[in-house]
Each structure stands twice: as structure tokens, then as C-alpha cells.
Amino acid sequence: MSRATLFATAAGWLLPVLSLPATAWAQTADTGLKAELQRFLYDEATAVLHFRSYLFDRQNQRPPNLAAIVTGGWVGLQTGWFYDTLQLGAVGYTTQPVWAPQGRDTTSDGTSLLKPGGYGYFTLGQAYASVRWQKQTATVFRQYLDELEVNPRDDRELPQTFEAYALRGVLGPVNYFAGYVAAIKPRDYSAFINMGEAAGAPNVNKGMGLFSAKYGSMNELQARASTYFVPDILWSSYGDVGGTIRVNEDLRVQLAAQFAVQGSNGMNLLTGTPFSTFWGGFRADAFWGPMAFRVSYTQIGSAAAWRNPYGIFIGYNKMQSLDFNRAGEMAVTAGASYDFKGAGLPGVIFLATATYGGSAVNPQTHAALSNNWEYDLELAIRGDAMPDAPDWLKPLNLRNRVAFVDQYLNNTLTSYTEYRVQLNYELTWKGPRLRQ
Numbered sequence: 001m002s003r004a005t006l007f008a009t010a011a012g013w014l015l016p017v018l019s020l021p022a023t024a025w026a027q028t029a030d031t032g033l034k035a036e037l038q039r040f041l042y043d044e045a046t047a048v049l050h051f052r053s054y055l056f057d058r059q060n061q062r063p064p065n066l067a068a069i070v071t072g073g074w075v076g077l078q079t080g081w082f083y084d085t086l087q088l089g090a091v092g093y094t095t096q097p098v099w100a101p102q103g104r105d106t107t108s109d110g111t112s113l114l115k116p117g118g119y120g121y122f123t124l125g126q127a128y129a130s131v132r133w134q135k136q137t138a139t140v141f142r143q144y145l146d147e148l149e150v151n152p153r154d155d156r157e158l159p160q161t162f163e164a165y166a167l168r169g170v171l172g173p174v175n176y177f178a179g180y181v182a183a184i185k186p187r188d189y190s191a192f193i194n195m196g197e198a199a200g201a202p203n204v205n206k207g208m209g210l211f212s213a214k215y216g217s218m219n220e221l222q223a224r225a226s227t228y229f230v231p232d233i234l235w236s237s238y239g240d241v242g243g244t245i246r247v248n249e250d251l252r253v254q255l256a257a258q259f260a261v262q263g264s265n266g267m268n269l270l271t272g273t274p275f276s277t278f279w280g281g282f283r284a285d286a287f288w289g290p291m292a293f294r295v296s297y298t299q300i301g302s303a304a305a306w307r308n309p310y311g312i313f314i315g316y317n318k319m320q321s322l323d324f325n326r327a328g329e330m331a332v333t334a335g336a337s338y339d340f341k342g343a344g345l346p347g348v349i350f351l352a353t354a355t356y357g358g359s360a361v362n363p364q365t366h367a368a369l370s371n372n373w374e375y376d377l378e379l380a381i382r383g384d385a386m387p388d389a390p391d392w393l394k395p396l397n398l399r400n401r402v403a404f405v406d407q408y409l410n411n412t413l414t415s416y417t418e419y420r421v422q423l424n425y426e427l428t429w430k431g432p433r434l435r436q
Contacts, residue, residue: 044434046429056418056419057418066106066107070120094120111156141165145181148224150311160311162184181207183207254285257280275363279300300330317357329369373406374404395428
């Protein structure tokens, strides 16, 4: 047998054998890709449809009053993890007027529910891609942030969202966030604006560096810290610590303290001059059966009022209407709540608080500002706290709130009353093989 014949015979035997692994690999790869796409697009995907309606009515001592009723909400889609690595998501938001007066005595402008003029809008508030590896996740573009002072400010129809490029993850017992925040969509905006403009510096384009770390929970021991830096505009650093003391089976006490510092930097483009201030506070809560009691104290530095352009103020004495964060302001709160599950009505909760803020000054002139009182009442109905409720009722959340505000200055009283009603209902779909 010639060498050529030998090679041909060997090839005839070997090629089918060698091709078997390649064929099997191709079939396996094809099956694996299909399975991953199935998981990515369906099996582990989620969808949410959140309905929200909101009534806001502030009755001022002198016109105009601020009032509007809106409806809307958001719809969101999120994929599963493609090869346990890549995830995509998007959320569209809308707020639409039901009643948006534009008169001299009553106007919807100033309610932060609609655009000026009472106009509704649609917006793509979230559109993101995430990549993860060993409990570390990088997320880019439009997303939801809740990192202490940089937060959703979700006290109107729509939350604010952010354009950010960030890394989140877990290092031992600590959850961390580190990233660059390029822009923010305020709660009553359809468009994103840069972080310098959001702080109040017009015609300035600046982004933000943001870092936060969180340890534990208030059920045992919790410690949290964050810092952000917007070049030439503003920097701010915040920290708090708290925990729970279990006195007996019926009584537990939670204690917490917070402290923060803030100031201008670089070219001082926000005010034109340097400034800095601080804020500190203490809070104690007692839980006894269906009842809870709270006392809290906060103090703001007299050199400047506290600025919170990137989220709701998280001071312990932030109330429904007033923040109690003016320069030099000392504020105290006493409050109580009752969960009607003790009376056979689970899911019905009543809250009442009274807050006093005094010693506030104008930081430029040091002239005294008004002494303020705010009295808040709230009746909340939560379907998820009703153990025997049907499944269709559990996504219901209704908050009925009223604030009475009295401001005293130079023996003159200025008062207003603010009503808020917020109705939430959420429908969620989860893929049949969703993993946590």
C-alpha cells in the first residue's frame, strides 16, 4: 500500500471521529445560547406597571393657593442575566393632569406635580446596562439611585432619576457605591440636567463624584456614610449610626445619631463666595406593641443653610412640608403612631407629629427668621400589611396626609394648611425561573 493510499485510508477513518466533538460542541453551544437567551428575555425577566395618583392642595393665608390632581406612574422592563453577566432595563414615567388650575387664586404651578402651565409629560427615566462579577455590579446610563443625600426625592407623582456610571457591590459586611453622576432628572422635569445646574448654578456644566458605604441594619447595629463632590460647586459628607435595644418581648428602643458637613469648593460658582455649614441630630424611637413614640433633635450651623439639591433632606426633623434646615435652626420633634392591627384592622396606621424650629437666621445679615411650628397627621392603608387580604389588594398603598404650619415673626403669624393624598397600586410580572 502506497503512502498516499495509507493517508487516504487513515483520513477516512479519522475525520468522522474527529468531527464528532466539533459537531457535539456546536450542538451544545447552540443549545446553550438558546437557553441563555430564554433566561435573558423571559425566564428571569421582570416587568412592573405602577399606577400612582396624587392630590396636592396647599391653602395659603394669602393667594395664590397651590393645588393639583394628577395620575400616571411608570412601566418598567428588566431582563435576566445573560450568561450571569449582562442585564438590561428601562423604565418609562408619566404624569398627567386631572385637575390643574391656572388662576390667580389657585394654581398648579409650585406643586412639583406637573410642568409649569399644568402640562403633563412622558420621560424615559431609566435606561441602563449592568455587568456583574463576583457580587460587584457596574451599571451605566440612566438609573435609580438611593445613596443617602443623593436619593429619589419620591414625595410627589414621580421620583427623580440619574444618569450615572457606577460600581456597586459587597465587600465583606459592607455594601458600597462608587461612581460618577453626570445628570439628574428632577421629579417635575422630563429632561435630565447636569449636576451643577441642579444645584442652582446656571450655565455651568458639572458632574458629581459619589461614594457611599453601608453596614448592618437598624434591627441590630447600623452605620452609614456618604460623600459627594461637584467641582467648583458643592461638596457634602454625611454619616449616621444607630441600633436597637430590646428591653423585653414587648418593648424595644431604637437610638440613632447623624452628622454632616458641607461647603463650596474651587471657583465657588454656586454663590460666588466660599461657604460651609454643618448639621447634626439625634433620634430615639420606642416600640411597644402596636404603638410607637419618637423624639428627635437637629441643629444646623449658623454660617449657611443646608443645601439638598440632589435628594430629599434626610435630617431627622424633615417633616411633610418643612425641612427645618435653615441656617442656625434648632428643631425638635415629638410624635406617635398606632397600628390598628391591635384593634383588629391590620394595615391601617395613624401617625401624628409636632415639630418646632427656632433660632434660624439669615446667614448674610444674621437677622432672625421666623419661628416655625408644623403639626402633621397621616392615615395610611397598606394592603401588604393585611395578612388575610386577597392577592389583588396587597399592592394597594394609600396615604392621607395633612400638615398645619404656623410661622411667627415680629409678633405676626403666617399660616397655611397642606393636604396630600397619594394612591399607589403596582402590578408585577416575574419570569417563571427568576433567581434572586
